[in-house]
Amino acid sequence: MDARISALQKEAASRSDVIGLAGGLPADELMPKEDLGRALAYVATRRDEALQYGWPEGTRQLRGWIASRLARRNATIDPERIIITAGAQQALSIAAASLKHHAIETGDATYPGALDAFRGVGATIRAHGNPATGDARYVTAGVEMPRGVAVDCRHALAGSAPLIVDEAYAELRFDGTTPAPLIADAPDRVWHVGTISKTIAPGLRVGWLIPPSAHHDAALELKSAADLHTASICQAALSRLLTTTLDYDALVARARSAYAERADRMVTALRRHAPSLSFDEPAGGFSIWIETDDHRDEMEFLAHALDEGVMVDPGSLFRPDPAAQSGLAFRLSFSNAPIDRIDEGIARVVRALRPTTTATAAVAQAAGTR
Amino acid sequence: MDARISALQKEAASRSDVIGLAGGLPADELMPKEDLGRALAYVATRRDEALQYGWPEGTRQLRGWIASRLARRNATIDPERIIITAGAQQALSIAAASLKHHAIETGDATYPGALDAFRGVGATIRAHGNPATGDARYVTAGVEMPRGVAVDCRHALAGSAPLIVDEAYAELRFDGTTPAPLIADAPDRVWHVGTISKTIAPGLRVGWLIPPSAHHDAALELKSAADLHTASICQAALSRLLTTTLDYDALVARARSAYAERADRMVTALRRHAPSLSFDEPAGGFSIWIETDDHRDEMEFLAHALDEGVMVDPGSLFRPDPAAQSGLAFRLSFSNAPIDRIDEGIARVVRALRPTTTATAAVAQAAGTR
Numbered sequence: 181m182d183a184r185i186s187a188l189q190k191e192a193a194s195r196s197d198v199i200g201l202a203g204g205l206p207a208d209e210l211m212p213k214e215d216l217g218r219a220l221a222y223v224a225t226r227r228d229e230a231l232q233y234g235w236p237e238g239t240r241q242l243r244g245w246i247a248s249r250l251a252r253r254n255a256t257i258d259p260e261r262i263i264i265t266a267g268a269q270q271a272l273s274i275a276a277a278s279l280k281h282h283a284i285e286t287g288d289a290t291y292p293g294a295l296d297a298f299r300g301v302g303a304t305i306r307a308h309g310n311p312a313t314g315d316a317r318y319v320t321a322g323v324e325m326p327r328g329v330a331v332d333c334r335h336a337l338a339g340s341a342p343l344i345v346d347e348a349y350a351e352l353r354f355d356g357t358t359p360a361p362l363i364a365d366a367p368d369r370v371w372h373v374g375t376i377s378k379t380i381a382p383g384l385r386v387g388w389l390i391p392p393s394a395h396h397d398a399a400l401e402l403k404s405a406a407d408l409h410t411a412s413i414c415q416a417a418l419s420r421l422l423t424t425t426l427d428y429d430a431l432v433a434r435a436r437s438a439y440a441e442r443a444d445r446m447v448t449a450l451r452r453h454a455p456s457l458s459f460d461e462p463a464g465g466f467s468i469w470i471e472t473d474d475h476r477d478e479m480e481f482l483a484h485a486l487d488e489g490v491m492v493d494p495g496s497l498f499r500p501d502p503a504a505q506s507g508l509a510f511r512l513s514f515s516n517a518p519i520d521r522i523d524e525g526i527a528r529v530v531r532a533l534r535p536t537t538t539a540t541a542a543v544a545q546a547a548g549t550r
Numbered sequence: 551m552d553a554r555i556s557a558l559q560k561e562a563a564s565r566s567d568v569i570g571l572a573g574g575l576p577a578d579e580l581m582p583k584e585d586l587g588r589a590l591a592y593v594a595t596r597r598d599e600a601l602q603y604g605w606p607e608g609t610r611q612l613r614g615w616i617a618s619r620l621a622r623r624n625a626t627i628d629p630e631r632i633i634i635t636a637g638a639q640q641a642l643s644i645a646a647a648s649l650k651h652h653a654i655e656t657g658d659a660t661y662p663g664a665l666d667a668f669r670g671v672g673a674t675i676r677a678h679g680n681p682a683t684g685d686a687r688y689v690t691a692g693v694e695m696p697r698g699v700a701v702d703c704r705h706a707l708a709g710s711a712p713l714i715v716d717e718a719y720a721e722l723r724f725d726g727t728t729p730a731p732l733i734a735d736a737p738d739r740v741w742h743v744g745t746i747s748k749t750i751a752p753g754l755r756v757g758w759l760i761p762p763s764a765h766h767d768a769a770l771e772l773k774s775a776a777d778l779h780t781a782s783i784c785q786a787a788l789s790r791l792l793t794t795t796l797d798y799d800a801l802v803a804r805a806r807s808a809y810a811e812r813a814d815r816m817v818t819a820l821r822r823h824a825p826s827l828s829f830d831e832p833a834g835g836f837s838i839w840i841e842t843d844d845h846r847d848e849m850e851f852l853a854h855a856l857d858e859g860v861m862v863d864p865g866s867l868f869r870p871d872p873a874a875q876s877g878l879a880f881r882l883s884f885s886n887a888p889i890d891r892i893d894e895g896i897a898r899v900v901r902a903l904r905p906t907t908t909a910t911a912a913v914a915q916a917a918g919t920r
Contacts, residue, residue, distance in 0.1 A: 233573065384783055
């Protein structure tokens with residue numbers, strides 16, 4: 181990430197007066213803190229393996245739970261194929277390293293971490309619309325990132341190219357439906373990526389990768405070379421949580437409902453404060469994606485937003501080719517802002533969007549009333 | 551790792567009758583379980599940031615602790631230079647990716663994870679004795695891996711090549727001395743690697759990398775692309791542990807003393823059961839390294855060892871060029887075997903070392919008495 185963007189985001193995160201619409205963070209209050217705290221304490225004190233070295237593929241118990249959830253979605257996966265990773269990000273970085281001799285087709289805006297992973301291994305990235313034969317593809321299944329629209333991504337199965345399927349938000353569609361996992365249709369070329377970061381807690385850094393069987397051993401070598409294995413304490417606590425006190429389906433249902441309510445607040449606020457802005461109403465996930473015809477400098481806009489007391493994710497982060505971005509774009513996350521601050525957050529974004537001279541006046545005016 | 555070695559080690563780990571002298575695991579009973587359990591539960595329930603996404607470089611608190619420990623060893627390091635990693639392994643893999651255009655000189659036997667990290671990025675690895683100009687070097691400072699001898703590695707500072715300094719065992723010399731960190735002498739070319747895996751708990755997967763300042767930003771990009779950041783829960787719990795209940799110096803002193811006692815038991819057992827074997831008495835760390843003139847097949851030896859009810863780490867894992875290994879070699883870890891089983895463990899190793907026909911007879915005999 182551009183060091184200037186990073187610096188602004190850190191400043192924003194450190195200021196209690198700033199409304200945070202950046203980052204795609206799950207809501208603090210939806211995480212099962214008490215249950216997790218108990219599970220962590222239990223396994224730390226009662227299970228030697230929770231503090232000890234483990235095997236690179238992760239624990240059998242956690243891999244079994246993942247396989248059982250996929251089975252309920254009609255994908256029969258041998259748990260031996262599953263590799264527990266440090267979040268979906270590490271799954272993407274291992275898939276990227278495995279596929280680095282392919283160009284990877286991503287769409288014209290996608291998850292920034294995937295772009296980082298692909299760039300990190302030196303892969304060529306192609307934007308949507310022109311995948312060449314042999315290109316690999318990356319899709320965010322269920323809920324498309326960053327647009328928040330519902331997709332099943334079955335079109336991506338066309339052809340015979342390798343396909344990285346990122347299910348980070350797949351279970352967070354507001355209508356409660358979850359499309360069938362693509363890995364069931366093309367197990368020999370789908371790299372399936374999942375995580376508990378959006379539902380339980382990202383701070384555990386637990387995700388998973390299911391590579392095609394022919395690539396499993398090489399992918400496992402990459403995992404082992406990367407960090408030996410995913411934190412034993414996190415795997416053990418998660419397993420305990422999932423097999424004792426936590427009803428995961430109920431947790432996901434509560435999350436869907438809570439995020440749908442926040443999404444609705446943000447949609448309403450956008451229509452009120454900026455009726456001319458067009459955007460897709462989110463069908464799931466954490467965010468709304470805005471593209472404008474405004475040609476102002478992105479950093480200038482971010483600085484104005486911070487002056488107004490709000491932070492968003494700049495669109496360039498999501499672009500395979502940031503220089504080709506035609507107009508100002510940004511992502512607004514409703515997921516971890518206090519629900520009663522979303523309207524004010526959007527009002528601040530809209531003030532920051534005003535032409536510069538007006539914005540400066542608005543800053544001066546806002547400063548007087550704070 | 552060779553899939554056959556991995557399969558044997560997994561079988562060994564699953565059998566309670568097998569004495570485990572493989573793996574270089576810290577002793578379960580030396581880990582501060584109760585304190586860690588309390589710290590984990592506290593931060594999970596009271597600190598939102600412990601379950602949330604974090605910054606790629608890690609928490610300021612933990613980086614501050616690392617800097618303060620280095621300062622006590624006369625190395626003044628700005629905490630902003632420190633990157634918290636998923637154990638020393640990830641620090642090595644980031645250093646390797648940053649230095650992949652260099653050949654890396656490692657010595658003729660070294661830490662297998664470092665070899666995996668270097669191979670994983672396609673770096674050329676050179677064994678000791680012939681470093682060319684421009685080669686990078688990798689050293690295990692304080693206690694040399696796998697030989698267990700005391701080294702200060704100051705010789706490695708000669709020249710101007712990049713130097714990866716792995717301090718995983720540096721504080722675990724039995725005499726209580728810790729050499730000055732090399733990063734103090736050559737901050738512009740030392741990649742400093744540290745971890746709490748050998749003293750507190752490897753299952754937390756927390757280590758650190760201090761790259762040369764000129765490489766910091768690129769290394770941080772690699773960290774972010776790899777897994778976004780190290781598990782927040784582990785960083786937060788560690789910080790709480792280190793700033794509240796845990797006296798780290800006292801913990802390290804207890805560990806040194808406990809491992810010295812185990813080392814002494816193993817040395818005594820080797821002299822009793824195999825007086826003709828030569829080896830270096832360990833000055834620290836977790837293991838004894840044995841090299842023999844025996845030309846038997848390594849897998850055959852490992853299988854015999856498992857038949858005898860003991861597991862060790864085969865020497866080929868430690869060799870930059872496994873095919874060039876001249877005689878059977880292996881590493882015996884005293885660190886996590888029950889102290890009262892070390893003598894019997896060595897007796898089993900020595901039986902497995904007997905020529906094949908004798909070993910087979912011994913297996914039959916042992917089977918009758920088990």
